[in-house]
Structure formats: C-alpha cells, structure tokens
Amino acid sequence: MKTRTLKKDKVNIITLGCSKNMVDSEVLSGQLIANDINVVHESEKRDHNIVVVNTCGFIDKAKEESINTILEQVDLKQRGKLDKVFVTGCLSERYRGDLEKEIEGVDAWFGTMELPLILKRFDADYKAELVGERLLSTPSHYAYLKISEGCNRTCSFCAIPLMRGQHVSKPIEALVAEAEKLVKSGVKEIMLIAQELTYYGLDLYKQRRLPELLHALADVKGLEWIRLHYAYPTKFPMEILEVMKQRDNICNYLDMPLQHIADPMLKAMKRQITRKEILDLVTSIREQVPGIALRTTLIAGFPGETLEDVEDVKRFLEEVRFDRVGVFTYSHEEGTSAYDLVDDIPAEEKERRAQDIMETQQEISLEKNQEMVGKVFKVIIDKKEAGRYLGRTEFDSVEVDNEVIINTDRKLKPGDFVQVKITRAFDYDLEGELV
Incomplete structure (x- = not known):
C-alpha cells in the first residue's frame, strides 16, 4: 500500500474484548509479516502510520470501549498522525451499516471472517500455508489456542452467533501442528478457547472429539500445561475428566460458565439445565478429579430476576464453593431472544447485585487461599x-x-x-x- 509518507508502512493492531479476538489479531499479524509488512501490537510509540482496531461487540461496556477507541484513532488520522484506520471484529460485523453512517474517517470496515479482504487493502496475499503462524501478543511463554469458531447454542442473552456464526471446529491435525509451532517459539502453556469448548468435533467428525484432541495435544513435546476454558455445562462430556486424570500436562482446571443458578433464570436464559443438574455435575466433576479448580461466570440483572434469585445464587456459591468466579451485569442485546423481554432492572441495581454476589465469593476465595498456606x-x-x-x-x-x-x-x-x-x-x- 502506497501512502503519502513514502515510508514503509507500519501497522499497529489494537485488540479489544476476549482472548478469541486476540488470536484473530495474532493471525492477522502473522499474515502481514509474511507479506513483508511491519506489525506491532498496541504500540505506544506512535511510529506507525496505519491502525487496525479489532473490536468487541459483546456487551454495552465493550461496545462503548470499541467506539471510543475508533474515534480516538480517527482523531489521530484527522490530525495527520495516521494515514489509515481500519476496523474489524465483532462490533464491525454486527453494526457495520450503522457505524459507516455515524463515524466518518474510517477507511474500511470488516467483519469477523474477512481476513483475506483486510489483506487485500495492504496489497497482501492470504497465505494458506501459514496456518498456525502467529505473532504472539501475549508473553512468549503462553498462548491461546482457538479450537473452533462460532456457536450453535441459543442462549437467550447471547449475541455471539450473530457475530461469529455457527460452530466450526478446526481439525485435530491442524491444531496439533499449531501447538507444535507455538512450543517451538517458546510457549510452555496453552489455553484452549472457543465459544463452546465441549461441542468440539460434532460438525467435523459427527461426534464430540475433545477428549481425542486433548490426548493429541498432550503428546506435543515441550508443552507443559494445557488449560480448558469455556466449557458448556449441558450434556458435559465426562470423558474429558478421564483424559485430565491420565495426562500430567493437562491442568486440573476447568472454566465452565454457568450464567445463573436459579431455575426461573436458567429457563429464561435457555440454558437447558437446572439448578439440581448443575449441582450434580459439579459434584461428579470433583469426585472424578479431586482437587480440580472450577471457575465459573455469572450474570446479574437478567430481565425478571428477583432478589430471591440473587440470594439463591449466593446460597449456591456458599454450598458449592467455586474456586474462581466472575460476575457480569446483563446487557440487553438486540437480535437476541431476550431482547423481547423488558430490561426491567436499572443499571445501578445490576451493579449492586453483581457486587453483592462477588462479596460472597470474596470470602470463599480468601478461605480457599488460606487453605493453601504451608503447601x-x-x-x-x-x-x-x-x-x-x-x-x-x-x-x-x-x-x-x-x-x-x-x-x-x-x-x-x-x-x-x-x-x-x-x-x-x-x-x-x-x-x-x-x-
């Protein structure tokens, strides 16, 4: 790409949102470098002339951060500090038409699956042979490994399928090759991520194949830790736990977002599971893998949530004592089935409920940490x-x-x-x- 500066282009990629977005940015970086284009991640040196903003559109706060970042970069361009501003990612995928009308100065907007189109803007070719080649934006000793894209679940609050499409698994062989490349570059730990980890393989192999993938990755020499993120609790494939017990380099750790505990909320959220089934699942997981660390995330302030529902969540946390918990406030997302419900809880009350839940977990976390002293x-x-x-x-x-x-x-x-x-x-x- 020729610019008025006559200098060689240098691209700064700004990534917002989740680790899945981070992997997308790393893949884009690898492709640009292979095309002899200089790339940096979130550089503060201001020695670049092109910016790519990889946006998040998941919840209101993330959208606001993405829009503010775009406006900041457009302002730099208007002041002559940048030549080009490109926008990609989930927010752009979902609201491209509206954003194009409202924000002037962006040179091009791209969706979540338009990497080849982004590369064309740099007169660069998509190189299929580079699958797995990435410029890590994380420290060199750990990396995220995205095993699939999209999601087939129909949770009423979630807009991910609108932005990322249906579930598409990556082949086991490709993921093993990517893991081997990461290890050769110095990576010791990989975090497996997906919109829905336990669904892995159903589209490609007509059966859940996460256990086979885990065995294959555990065989990669030099890979010390493998960590599992974002496992869906409904129809949880218990065979995963057998692999976890058999392979020393699979961490005794599971991130399993539950979103809520109260049965009325689970039903309204279309989670396809009940409070009792969650309790039975957690009990079974702990029986099969003693000492496993369980992380979950919860949503506060979903439409129709009562104070008794919040108390139910707190009682459940005290009973089950998760090792790690994160709480988000509900975001009313157009295009989701929950958007038809009345968003009847004020933002301040949502925050208060989230804080109330976290205070319960804070005590549990301290007690669990105290149990580790001396070990x-x-x-x-x-x-x-x-x-x-x-x-x-x-x-x-x-x-x-x-x-x-x-x-x-x-x-x-x-x-x-x-x-x-x-x-x-x-x-x-x-x-x-x-x-």
Whole structure:
C-alpha cells in the first residue's frame, strides 16, 4: 500500500474484548509479516502510520470501549498522525451499516471472517500455508489456542452467533501442528478457547472429539500445561475428566460458565439445565478429579430476576464453593431472544447485585487461599514487577485468576517453572517463597 509518507508502512493492531479476538489479531499479524509488512501490537510509540482496531461487540461496556477507541484513532488520522484506520471484529460485523453512517474517517470496515479482504487493502496475499503462524501478543511463554469458531447454542442473552456464526471446529491435525509451532517459539502453556469448548468435533467428525484432541495435544513435546476454558455445562462430556486424570500436562482446571443458578433464570436464559443438574455435575466433576479448580461466570440483572434469585445464587456459591468466579451485569442485546423481554432492572441495581454476589465469593476465595498456606505448588513465572516475581499455579489462568507473589534474589525469567511454598493468603492472591 502506497501512502503519502513514502515510508514503509507500519501497522499497529489494537485488540479489544476476549482472548478469541486476540488470536484473530495474532493471525492477522502473522499474515502481514509474511507479506513483508511491519506489525506491532498496541504500540505506544506512535511510529506507525496505519491502525487496525479489532473490536468487541459483546456487551454495552465493550461496545462503548470499541467506539471510543475508533474515534480516538480517527482523531489521530484527522490530525495527520495516521494515514489509515481500519476496523474489524465483532462490533464491525454486527453494526457495520450503522457505524459507516455515524463515524466518518474510517477507511474500511470488516467483519469477523474477512481476513483475506483486510489483506487485500495492504496489497497482501492470504497465505494458506501459514496456518498456525502467529505473532504472539501475549508473553512468549503462553498462548491461546482457538479450537473452533462460532456457536450453535441459543442462549437467550447471547449475541455471539450473530457475530461469529455457527460452530466450526478446526481439525485435530491442524491444531496439533499449531501447538507444535507455538512450543517451538517458546510457549510452555496453552489455553484452549472457543465459544463452546465441549461441542468440539460434532460438525467435523459427527461426534464430540475433545477428549481425542486433548490426548493429541498432550503428546506435543515441550508443552507443559494445557488449560480448558469455556466449557458448556449441558450434556458435559465426562470423558474429558478421564483424559485430565491420565495426562500430567493437562491442568486440573476447568472454566465452565454457568450464567445463573436459579431455575426461573436458567429457563429464561435457555440454558437447558437446572439448578439440581448443575449441582450434580459439579459434584461428579470433583469426585472424578479431586482437587480440580472450577471457575465459573455469572450474570446479574437478567430481565425478571428477583432478589430471591440473587440470594439463591449466593446460597449456591456458599454450598458449592467455586474456586474462581466472575460476575457480569446483563446487557440487553438486540437480535437476541431476550431482547423481547423488558430490561426491567436499572443499571445501578445490576451493579449492586453483581457486587453483592462477588462479596460472597470474596470470602470463599480468601478461605480457599488460606487453605493453601504451608503447601508447595508448581508455579509458572509470568513477569517481574516492582522487584518481585508474579506467577501462577495450575489452578489459575492468566489475568482472571490468582497470582502468586514471590520475593527472591534468584534470577528467574518468564516461563520458568519453580516450586513455591505458600506463606501468606489474600482475597485473590497468594505469597510464597522458593523451595
């Protein structure tokens, strides 16, 4: 692409939203680099002349952040600081027509599955042989591995199928090849992600094949940790747990978003599961994999939610004692079946309910962390900050879970595995010393 600067183009990619978006940005980066185009991720140096904003359109806060970021980049362009601004991702996929009318100055808008069209804007070719080649935006010792795209579920609150389409699994062979490339580049831990992890394989192989995929990935030499994110609870494939027990490099960790506990809300959300079935599932998982860390996410303020429903959630958390919990407030999304319901809970009340639930979990988290004091755990080092090292146990994923604070004079580097004895516990973090 020729620009008025006559300098070689340098592209800055800004990624908003989830880890699945991050992988898309990394793949775009790999393609641009293969076409001899300079790329950086979220650079603050301002030495680039083109920006690609990879947007999120999942909930109101994410949309607002995406729009503000687009406007900031357009302003830089209008002030002569940039030559081009491109927008891609979920927000662009969903609202492209409206955004084109309302925001001037964007050079082109792209959907979630239009990578070849983006590359054309750079006079670049899509290189099929680069499947699995990415410029990581994460630290070099961990990466996300997206095993499928889209979702076939019909949860009433969720707009993901509108933005990402139907479920499409990647072949096992392709995922293993991608994992091998990641390990060769220095990756020690991969987080498996998808809109719906447990559905994997149904489209390609006419049966759920996540257990087979896990075995194949566990065979990749040098891959120390494999972590599972976003497992749907309905018709949960229990064979996954057998693999987890058999393979040492699959973390005893499962991220399983439940969204709610109260039966009226589960029905309204079209979750295809009941409170009792959730309790039975959690009990079975813990029986099969003793010591497993269970993470879940919940929604507060869904239309029609009562204070008794909120109390039910809190009682369930106290009974089940999840290791990790995140709470989001309900976002009224047009195009979803819940949009036909009256969004009858004020935003302030949604926030209050979310905070109320998190305060219950905060006490549980502190108690669980206190139980770890005096015990020794394998910890991966993520970074050094303020003179101390920060790492994680196998029971904690990146950014969303606990960190282990380590004070030591030993020289450690990101990706190192060390044995740490826990000496102090906080609400959401641990402190320890090297063994």
